[in-house]
Amino acid sequence: MSYTLEGKLLEVCNCKTLCPCWVGEDPDFGTCEGTLAWHFDKGNIDGVDVSGLTFAALCHIPGNILKGNWKIIAFVDSKATQAQQDALVAVYTGKKGGPVADLAQLIGEVVGLERVPMLFEVNEGKGRLRIGSVVEADLEPFKGPGDRPTTLSDTVFTTIPGSPAYVGKAGKYKAKAPSLGINVDLSGHNAVQGTFRFVS
Secondary structure (H helix, E strand, C coil): CCEEEEEEEEEEECCCCCCHHHHCCCCCCCCEEEEEEEEEEEEEECCEECCCCEEEEEEEECCCHHHCCEEEEEEEECCCCHHHHHHHHHHHCCCCCHHHHHHHCCEEEEEEEEEECEEEEEECCEEEEEECCCEEEEEEECECHHHCECEECCCCCCCCCCCCEEEEEEEEEEEEEHHHCEEEEECCEEEEEEEEEEEC
């Protein structure tokens, strides 16, 4: 059981900026309605090449993020073959161990698994994410001195273990999923970007 996954993360949620979940505090509005998307520039899971694909989750987090019990809908890139889908689902449900399993253990219920077209773009620090007709988000990072992006590191919670997170805001975040009780249409709320390398 082994995998090597390298790529980029785009993440948005309904918390204000910065999202308190990353430092172990409770969500701004009691619950966190977030979307996480990992795009694999290079990826291999037990010999299955997943390069170029995206895996995402729309999450209802009922309280403090570290207490788990998340409800999610998982999304697999419609370009994936059945073998690629099975490999990605195995990693993101924790069956392959490693750093992704630490995140997967926070999930209490997978409400659905859907194959949808996805758009995942990062251009000059600005991100665009489209997950079927369910999620639409535009992201941009905060900038510090010298126009360098603002980063978070050594946080108690992370969706990209081992890597710094580039924090910012989403000019647009729309998400609608009745099965999770999510109907979000926001501007100016939390956004996170980053790169990752997961090895198990």
